[in-house]
Structures are given as structure tokens and as C-alpha cells.
Amino acid sequence: MSPKKSGRKAARDSESDDLAVPAVASAAKATRPDGSRRVVITGAGTINALGHDVTSTLEAFREGRCGITQLNFRDVDRLSIQIGAQIHDWKPEDHFNRQQILLYDKFTQFTLLSAKQAVAQSGLNFAGKLGLRSGVILGTAGGGLNTWDDNYRAVYEEGKNRVHPFVVPKLMNNAAASHVSMEYGLRGPSFTVATACASSNHAMGLAFQMVRSGAAQVMLTGGSEAMLCFGGVKAWEGLRVMSKDACRPFSANRNGMVQGEGAGVFVFEDYDSARSRGAEILAEVVGFAMSSDAQDIVMPSAQGAERAITGALHDAGLNPDQVGYINAHGTGTAANDKTECAAVAHAFGHHADRLMISSTKSMHGHLIGGTGAVELLACVMALREGVIAPTIGYQEPDPECALDVVPNEAREAQVDAALSNAFAFGGLNAVIALRRI
């Protein structure tokens, strides 16, 4: 099936008609029509419940494997939610020395491992001038939440009056970004973004804009989350939006989200720079848009989501019918999935019935602030390998989610452009557009 070939005329709305000139030329031009730089992905790394690297994660996507299992950590028996996409076989001592482990919360450890893979794949060396022109922007919602949890326990529950001197540098939300900058000598713009479930997409969008504007030549970007500890899950329990048995996005019998943990890091690089050094290009980042609902602290808005989607298309210079795949926010909650489907249906018109949209959270869980980074891998896989990651756990059609959600099994399809959606609590939306290159 080749969605890109069907219905080219069908789905043009008035907004897309204004964009008849593609902003991204397929020829080897270094700049976009507006004179800004083109941005490409030249490296990727991850660790999540599906695998400790990109290869194993994509293999799990192809197999439709579920990484959600029984949670295992201290005091888990006092939780009413007992499942999560936890990385059970994580051994920090395999990757870091004693001093590093004392200084790195788990979310930093996950980040550094992912960054190492991404930088290795890119083949970049940041010594000299390149380091001055490179930076790192990462997303996380909870930062060093395990460190907070352990140390609150020490002082409140165990009555200790002393904590380790590294508690603050370990738990701060920017710790991961700072350690990545130190590891690779990235001396340009570096910071951390916290927008709940959209953190990684906001981070990657900003990194894209940095390279596109020429403010940086290379940006490491993505996000990380390590919230699977007693306090982290207990907090989520309170909202009563968690499933006790499975994450079933878009399925009529879905009953909530399931948390995950891990990280994803990418190398975003100036197209000219990547071409001139003969780097392997995984995909082009062509558009990004943000919007806020300005409406409710937890309930999503279809209009807000739609504005981010159409904004990303506009920024990318893509017509709606050029998009073959969307990696959905798809949390598996009643509210998100129907709202997201309404937003997609409205943004794409008739083409909504031809594109594929899947939620990989059904496999790797919801990595909260890190989720967009792991999910971007599914977009890269769709563009590069022509394989669409499925929405697993899908059991019953929901008339309010009547799109092609690629149920349960991966599918082969040629895709030229893909979107990745993220819609955070607080009504903060961020959508990224990628293109095959």
C-alpha cells in the first residue's frame, strides 16, 4: 500500500493551498527557499524497555513486541498499579564507574548511553571549532525523580539528617544535558525543556530551529525519563488515568496509560555539514510547530492539537496528502485518543482515511518527558525502512478513533513524510515533521 500515491487532490484545505511551493527541495540544496539551513538526522541512540539500542528497538517495533511487564522496585506492593515498561536488566556498572554512578541519576545514565550511540553513529568529533558551534537540548518531565524519592525516604521515613553531597547536581532536570555537554565538549546552546509529555518534542523542535537558523551546526537532542519508582508511580495513580492491565491505544476497550522509562537521543546536523563529510543521513527534519490549548490543565483540546499539526505541515511546506505516517501521542486514555483522532481527521480532511497512524506507547509505554524521542525512531523507521510500527493490544474498533491505526502487526509501506505528535498535560502541543531523504 502506498498512501502517498492516492488522493493527491482530495485533502487540500485552504491553508495548504497557500503552501503550493514545497519548502524543501529534493535536490541537494543546502538551504530552504527562505534561505534557512536544512537539518538532517545523522545519529540516533536509545534505551527503553524494548531494547538497549536502536537496532533492538526497531526489531521490537517490527515484531510488535510488548515491553510492558510486572513492575519491580522497592515498595511496589503498596501500589495499585503494578505494570510498566520497565528496563529490568539495567546494570549501570556495565557503563559507568563508581564516581559516575554516584553523580548520575538513572535519567542521566539513560541519556548518556543513548547519546553515546547517537554520536558514534554520526561519526562526529566535537574537538575544536565544531564544539563551539554545537549544543544539546533535552526534554524530561521528572528529571532525577529516583534521587528525590530515595532521599526523601532517607530523611522522612528513615529519619536520617544527612544526605549525600551530590543530591542536587544529581536530581536537577538539566543534569543530563549538562553531562552530555561535558562528555562531548558541546559549548554552544544547551538547556533542558520540561513540558510534561511533550518535553522531548519541544526539545527536538528547538534543536531543529537552532540548526535551521544557523545558531548551531550540530545539536544533540531528545529526552529521557526515569519515573518508575514508588513515588513516581504513586503520583500517577492519584489521577486515576492508569491502566492496571495493558496499554490499548485507540481500542474501544482501552482503559488508560502505562508508564515507561528510558531515553532517546539524536544528532541533528546542518545538511551541508553532513553532506560534505559524507555522513549517513537517517532523515530530514523539515518542520515543527507548537501550540497551547490555554484551556484545561489535564483535558486535551482537539483544536489545540490540530493547530500544532497544521502548523508543522505549514512549517515543513508539506501538503497534507504527502504525509503517509503519524506517530500518535496515543496514550491509551479515553480522552487523548478520541481527541487526537478528531484533530487528525480535521487537519487532514479526506487524506486522514488514507494515512497510517500508530501509537508505539502500546509497546514501550509512556516515557512522559522522554517519549517523543523514542517515538521519533518509529518515524525514522517508516521513512528509511518502509516499515510502519503497529499499535499493539488493539482489540475493538472505536467509532471515535476511526483511522487506520495499524492494528497489532507492522506493515510495509513507502512513506515520504511523517509526523510525530506530542500533546502534554497543561495543553502544550508539539509536532515534528520528518521527510525521507
Next chain:
Amino acid sequence: MTDTITIKSRIRAIIAEQAMLEPDQIADEATPEDLGIDSLGLVESIFALEEEFDISIPFNANEPEKSDFDISNMGTIIAAVERLVALKAA
């Protein structure tokens, strides 16, 4: 009987506070929506009821209709809380 009346009035007081109304304005047939209680307000009310009566209310906001805890209106909420309080006492 006195216990039942007390439980009812305590529940009404909790819901009334959430709805920013007086307890005597909370009719048995009133739905959460009638009282202006949205999804977050409902989850907060359920938490307050759990704390007040030291009970655990099985409620998933994604499938409220499947829950044993019937939130259709004030009458069903009161009945469900009374049942959980009785179960706890038994």
C-alpha cells in the same frame, strides 16, 4: 440509622465543597455534571471521600461506567460509599 444519616451528610458536605454549593442544594438525582463537577473535580471528590471514610474506591476515569463505583448521580454515589463503609466495618 443515625450512622447512615451522618454518612450521607458527610458525603453531601464533601460534594458541596467541590461544587461550591450548600449541602442542602445537593439533590439525590443531581449528576456530577449538573453540579458543575468536571472530570478533575470528580477525581478530587473521590479522593476526598476515600480520605474521609478511609476506604478505597475503585474508579478509573477512562471507564467510569465499568467501575463498581456508580457515579451516575448523588444517590448512586451515596449508596456506593455506604456499601464500601459497611464492607470495611464487616
